[in-house]
Amino acid sequence: xxxxxxxxxxxxxxxxxxxxxxxxxxxxxxxxNEVLDIVRHDKDIQSGNTQKAVDLVETKLLGHFNxxxxxxxxxxxxWRKASAAQQKIxxxxxxxLLVRTYSKALTEYKNQTVxxxxxxxxxxxxxxxxxxxxRQSGAGKNIELDYYLEKxxxxxxxxxxxxxxxxxxxxxxxxxxxxxxxxxxxxxIKSLQAKNKSGEATSVKK
Amino acid sequence: MAAKSSQQVPEKRMKTVxxxxxxxxxxxxxxxGLLGGCATSGNPKDPIEGFNRAMFAFNEGLDSAIxxxxxxxxxxxxxxxxxxxxxxxxxxxxxxxxxxxxLLQGKVPEAFSDLGRVAINTTxxxxxVIDFATDAGLEKHNEDFGQTFGRWGxxxxxxxxxxxxxxxxxxxxxxxxxxxSTDPVAKHNPxxxxxxxxxxxxVSDRADLLAADKVVDEAALDKYSYMRDAYLQRRRNLIYxxxxxxxxxxxxxQDDGPAIAEAGALEPRAExxxxxxxxxxxxxxxxxx
Numbered sequence: 001x002x003x004x005x006x007x008x009x010x011x012x013x014x015x016x017x018x019x020x021x022x023x024x025x026x027x028x029x030x031x032x033n034e035v036l037d038i039v040r041h042d043k044d045i046q047s048g049n050t051q052k053a054v055d056l057v058e059t060k061l062l063g064h065f066n067x068x069x070x071x072x073x074x075x076x077x078x079w080r081k082a083s084a085a086q087q088k089i090x091x092x093x094x095x096x097l098l099v100r101t102y103s104k105a106l107t108e109y110k111n112q113t114v115x116x117x118x119x120x121x122x123x124x125x126x127x128x129x130x131x132x133x134x135r136q137s138g139a140g141k142n143i144e145l146d147y148y149l150e151k152x153x154x155x156x157x158x159x160x161x162x163x164x165x166x167x168x169x170x171x172x173x174x175x176x177x178x179x180x181x182x183x184x185x186x187x188x189i190k191s192l193q194a195k196n197k198s199g200e201a202t203s204v205k206k
Numbered sequence: 207m208a209a210k211s212s213q214q215v216p217e218k219r220m221k222t223v224x225x226x227x228x229x230x231x232x233x234x235x236x237x238x239g240l241l242g243g244c245a246t247s248g249n250p251k252d253p254i255e256g257f258n259r260a261m262f263a264f265n266e267g268l269d270s271a272i273x274x275x276x277x278x279x280x281x282x283x284x285x286x287x288x289x290x291x292x293x294x295x296x297x298x299x300x301x302x303x304x305x306x307x308x309l310l311q312g313k314v315p316e317a318f319s320d321l322g323r324v325a326i327n328t329t330x331x332x333x334x335v336i337d338f339a340t341d342a343g344l345e346k347h348n349e350d351f352g353q354t355f356g357r358w359g360x361x362x363x364x365x366x367x368x369x370x371x372x373x374x375x376x377x378x379x380x381x382x383x384x385x386x387s388t389d390p391v392a393k394h395n396p397x398x399x400x401x402x403x404x405x406x407x408x409v410s411d412r413a414d415l416l417a418a419d420k421v422v423d424e425a426a427l428d429k430y431s432y433m434r435d436a437y438l439q440r441r442r443n444l445i446y447x448x449x450x451x452x453x454x455x456x457x458x459x460q461d462d463g464p465a466i467a468e469a470g471a472l473e474p475r476a477e478x479x480x481x482x483x484x485x486x487x488x489x490x491x492x493x494x495x
Binding site: 101165176 | 440450
């Protein structure tokens, strides 16, 4: 028992030591290419299989996101008024909402390629913006996709995404704020839960 | 607007007057809404929210009843290269005015690039159907009269949802009127081709947005406010050509210092960084926010 445990700890330490600090732009590039590669070869996802896309998003992408931070930024001033339990539920529901939204976007993939803009990390910087651009092979309109990452320990985590200049967090901040003004924090939780449930229902229909 | 219609052939009066009518209806509806002083929400960015939500509901109804199904059919029936050709054709016409707006904004190299695009695509690209210019390194820009006014320092004004045309700001509504009145497609004769072209362009543009629409439906708690906030952010981004000063909600950063530490995510951040960007944002051309 003990030796097994020690073994496990050793393995953990070894992998952590091996996991050298990855620069934020390298992280974005690696993960983006990995995910797109999978989608390119997966006809199920391309034909609308949301469940597969959800699995892909959960396994490959989510470890790199700081959902607590994102939820806190989206809920803004009201975050401190929420109890720890409410904060947890909000984070979880927002997590589900974002996963579902991303997965939906991935099912709409049609052979786009991603351009990684030049990036340089200044010494000591802990908050960066990594710029990429999605090139569509047909319709010609390129979409800017920027990631905002913060250093959390040794790892960089995404806390906001901007699509064509539209910040995810800022967009939700107004919606959440309006919901909280009208129905309170519990009202926001209820709407998020209802939204996620209805999202599940429509994806099951597919 | 009335002067324009009186020059048209009598038997085609209804059809030819249509764009002018739409414009005048749109302006009248907006004016009535503003004068009516419909229910205001607490949102400073959206003083006529009651009116806007009504217009939004109308547009959504029109979209789901007519425009989206037609666009979906268009997408299903026409092969991708053909649809790309249509997008490119109208995009080429657009490039001329993008060039004009770049010039008006004092962005001369960009303006020359736009005119270069028109030259290449019209000739080698067979009247714009094939977009060679992008491959040649001349990127497509995005400019319109609303952005030009924004660049000149005109603030946003109220957020407005216009029937059929969709979200705008007060400033961009003026820009829209200019865009529509200088639109060569809307001026084209014979009117049969013109109307067909207008419809085709509308359907083509809508089809290009079908994928995005599905994602918005998934993402939005309240589609109206989601679209509004996305539109306002997008305009800001376009006016600054992709490089707007990062708008941090300074009060969030400062008030929630302890909360950030509690969330366990990061060390508490220094309060200094947010202020300079807020000041920088104020120093930039006013946006009326």
